[in-house]
């Protein structure tokens with residue numbers, strides 16, 4: 001790939017999504033944009049860049065979409081979900097007795113396994129949460145991922161990763177090669193396209209924010225802007241979940257680590 005095409009694409013992707021692509025990752029551009037070039041009947045990456053320079057918005061969206069990494073799985077890392085059930089929810093429920101309502105945001109939720117894992121976890125709590133309302137909102141920049149979330153259908157491979165067989169049998173229905181989530185879980189989650197580079201306030205207020213395994217793709221100022229944006233959406237006892245390779249340390253003081261609880265952060269006083 002010629003230098004000017006790399007710089008143009010890396011700048012555009014960073015500007016539109018925050019995703020930083022360094023020179024050593026230029027092979028990712030080559031491999032992921034090959035399919036986009038075919039869809040638009042362009043010869044190669046140079047053809048994509050030429051078309052983008054003429055401000056082709058549809059192509060721009062597809063290029064950014066192709067450069068997102070959408071890896072996700074049910075109950076990813078398990079312990080965040082155990083802590084949600086055994087520590088975060090009991091504490092918040094004790095503090096929300098008067099409203100009996102808890103709002104949860106799963107930002108950058110990819111194909112939906114994270115918010116649907118939370119929905120199954122809540123359903124499994126049964127009588128313990130009777131009379132409570134849980135609003136679960138999933139968001140992602142990728143249109144194709146949000147379409148997948150809304151379809152709520154997963155392959156055999158996907159349902160074998162992280163999902164206990166008991167939950168598979170209880171909450172999914174097999175149709176051919178696909179496993180569809182039953183409406184009782186599917187209807188617990190709402191989805192919308194949302195770019196975390198935008199002002200976050202239109203998302204509303206949330207008691208719990210999951211933002212896992214996406215900040216790793218951003219530079220420090222972008223991470224800080226997003227984390228401080230989340231702080232603005234959360235009450236003083238709000239809880240933030242980050243991925244295993246992510247932290248607030250050295251980035252913002254709007255959150256503090258929850259002692260002894262890996263990956264969980266509380267809003268700073």
Ligand SMILES: C[S@@+](CC[C@H](N)C(=O)[O-])C[C@H]1O[C@@H](n2cnc3c(N)ncnc32)[C@H](O)[C@@H]1O
Nearest residue numbers: 017068070072108110141142195196212213214
């Ligand atoms: C690796 S997945 C993480 C999925 C899930 N949170 C998890 O931990 O399993 C990263 C997701 O971040 C999304 N993403 C990347 N840049 C984004 C942005 N600027 N705004 C919103 N979502 C973004 C991607 O589309 C992708 O689906």
